[in-house]
Amino acid sequence: MVLPPLGGAILLALCGGALGRRAHGIIGTGAIALSFAAAIAVLSGGAPTGRATLGPWLPLPGGDLTLALDKYGAPLMLMVAGVSALIALYSIGYLAHDRGTQRYFAALDLFVFAMLLIVLADNLLLLFAGWELVGLCSYLLIGHWRERPAAAAAAMKAFVVNRVGDVAFVVGLLAVLVERGTLSLEGQGAHSALASVLLLIGALAKSAQLPLHIWLPDAMEGPTPVSALIHAATMVTAGVVLLLRLGPSLSPEALGLASVLGAVTALGAAAAALVQTDLKRVLAWSTISQIGLMFVGAGIGAAFAALFHLLAHAFFKAALFLGAGSVMHGTDDEQDLRRLGGIGRRMRWTAAAFAAGAVGLAALPPGAGFFSKEAIAAAAADRPLLLAAVLLTALLSALYAARLVAFVVLAPAGSPQAERAHESTPVMLVPLAALGLAALSFGALVALGVIPLGRHDAHAPAWLAPVSVVVALAGAAFGLVRFRAGPARDVAAGPLRSAAASGFGVDAFLVTGGRRTLATLGIALESTAERTLDAMLDLVAVLVTRAARLVRRTQNGFVRSYEALLLAGAALLLAYWTLGVR
């Protein structure tokens, strides 16, 4: 199940040069589809819960190449492989005129392989391998258009910020190793607070949660299908997957921290999403916000709700991103909301799928997000502050989803490009339609029990369901009415708006802070320590030469002096010996 994407990546990397562009796409997509098919075949024969050891890896306890399928494994694996296959198929159309398809599809396949590792790894070490490879692949894909300085910078930023989390992950992993004596996830007991918090920091970075979310908005420099992949099926959900899989063995402090940070992130990012003027940045901030909700769910122990929302989000966010990509494809890469509009008339299929995704995001019934957000709210019902944050986030989500649809689909065209918009090719529309359908139906299918995902057993108060429907409807209705006329009636400008637009300054603060610290430290070390050491070295050189000259006067050569020095030392030691030791 895991190997086809890896095989595809290797095949493309080695002999992709000899193949045509079309072949790259077919191999890339086929490998993922094969993995999806294999997963279905295996699961339909009754879900196996065994583990398979492929061989030894690192000589550490629990460091083998072992895979296992836990209760989250099956749904996650199907989602990852399924959504990724659709995105890969879509990419064939999206990158039809790109010269770097070999690199692109190789990295895409490796990405899916790495994500499957995270889902299926049986020990923390192998999980970490997938974890880092996901980071590497995101680096490659975000920087796909490497001749653009902005893309190269965004790719590097994504990797470096992720690495900050990875350091915490590694130290957490080492702490687990020392505490428990093994890295295996089988029968894991409770982890200490230190290890748990460190692992949580790793999850924060990968899942773009406060304060390590700063790489994600910039990551929009990559091709749009990549954004869909990073945001929907893979990468950012990895942190949630980690929390789910480690689950109750994390310490209560860490879980509490996860839910609080999740709530703060969800709210702040939703506010930021409301005021972005770039199509993809709205979606980026929305992802951060939605993952925040999943962290709330995972943090309060509502594993089912978090998993449900993760899957629902994968479908509607993929539909939104691929829809956005299709819009951009049809309008010469226009992604400024103020210059779009009128897509409803000119790109009907795209508009429908985009709107379906937005319904899911806004948590309107019957969208996928309605049921899953409801599950999280229900689980948080006995924690008033968290519940308030969840509901407020839901309101804001409905509002910005409506704003998005209003500006892109309903408003009059804002630019010549938007007026000339043309529908995309079928190879892009088929996956788009599939994801749009999933975004509309997935929630209901799970809620009705057609898809056996499980049930949440939190008893929500009776008033909660109607309240959250009203919240979503109110937000969406207000948004549609207010923003339908176009950008002229956008959110009022003001200090609050500009603060939200820049993500409340966290990004600038951390990036300039980090850069400045490193630069200052580097310059300081260069000009002090390195200089001093250099001077010391010269001193040694001078001393040795002087000593040589000195001895040369009485002896007859450099070598002699050198030996004499040594012998003096030896004699000293010898004296010490005879006096001190025996």
Added chain:
Amino acid sequence: MQYAVIGLPLVAALLALLPVPHLPRAAAIASGVVQALLGVALAAGYSSPAATYEWAGPLARVQLQAEGFAATLITLGGVLGAVGAAASRRVPHERAYFALWSLLQAALGGVLLARDLVLFFVMWEAMLVPLAFLMWLWGSHDARGATLRFLLYTMAGSAFLLAGIVSLVVARESSDLALLAARPLGEVSQTLLAAFFVAGFAVKLPLFPFHAWLPRAYAAAPLPVTIVLSGIVAKTAAYGVVAICLPLFPNGMARLAPALVALAAVGALYGAILATRQRDLRTLIAYASLSHLNVIALAVFTGTAAASQAALVASVSHGLEIAALFLLAGILAQRAGGWSLGGLGGVAQSAPVLAAFTALAIVVTIGVPGTSGFAGEILVLAAAYARFPGAATVTALVMVLSAVYGLGLIRRAFHGPSLVTVRDLDRRERILIAPLLVAALALGVAPWIVSDRMPVPPPGRAEVAP
């Protein structure tokens, strides 16, 4: 078989002196390859019984034997010797160059095989002679200053080492490593002697803050010599700690360990921070190398069996990655007309294969899982964390900094709009470099290829007494 490890390069050195075109280089490459194969055989346990031959009285015997650590390093040395020789094309005075080159290989083999302290020291110093000549005569314009400093600094370190050896041998009336290990000294003298021995090894490694010779030497030496200097000569110092200091002075090393481990952790970070400041390809790689070598130092000074095993994996990985990186950087610099990153940009567009190879070498360097860099790093950190969690945590920060300098290099040289047009790698260069990268990947997926050469006793408690 052990004699062959030293003898073959000597034969190659003699052959190099014959006035036959192409023979010197071919002989050096061949002897490197055979040395690597002999190393594999030794590591697999095929060795003739320790050959003993009294050379100058009972205190200086030729006694050759190698297992695990040493045998694997012999393989690495052979590979790097062959690669370096293959990369030394069109050197002036080729016969002298390759004769010295092979002498260096022979001395390296001697260091790794010697089971006798006096012989070890002789070989240790013998390495320095061809190395210094190669740097002095074939290096860049800064070669003389750099060589002189390197020479004097390492000799100052060696003075301590020799003082330690002489006093130990005189006190115990034997220079046989096995005998010496069987009769450990008292606590205080162990600590003192351990310090003397470590002083010798710390300069060569180099452990922070004894590294001042390194940036200049790396930049001034001819590229193949830098590869050997960093890839294998530095590792002999790590080997010295593992094979001599730890068994001979277990308690002394345990006493010194906290301080040495702290220095190594600081050094790993220090090298990485300075690497982020460099705008010259050579010094960037030099400081990155300093950082990695201090990670290896962290392992050897931690002193457990698991740590030594980790040091071996990290050493092999570093040898492979540094060779690939320097070769690629050299090609890039030669074709772009300079080592400065400032003059580069967008090279990926004119030389995609060069870009891909370099990216892969960087990925190994920054330790992404699935590459040998990760295997070495995580094993070192795991072994160090078990005893010195603080130092291991500090060292883990290198992961962020290595991403900054590694990806920064890629971004400056290869990404962005195309500013320089560079001819891509030709077939010969690909054949030379690809095996190094493939080996680094293979070792990342199956690190047990190396780590099984030096198994850790199962209870995992065969550690140095605290």
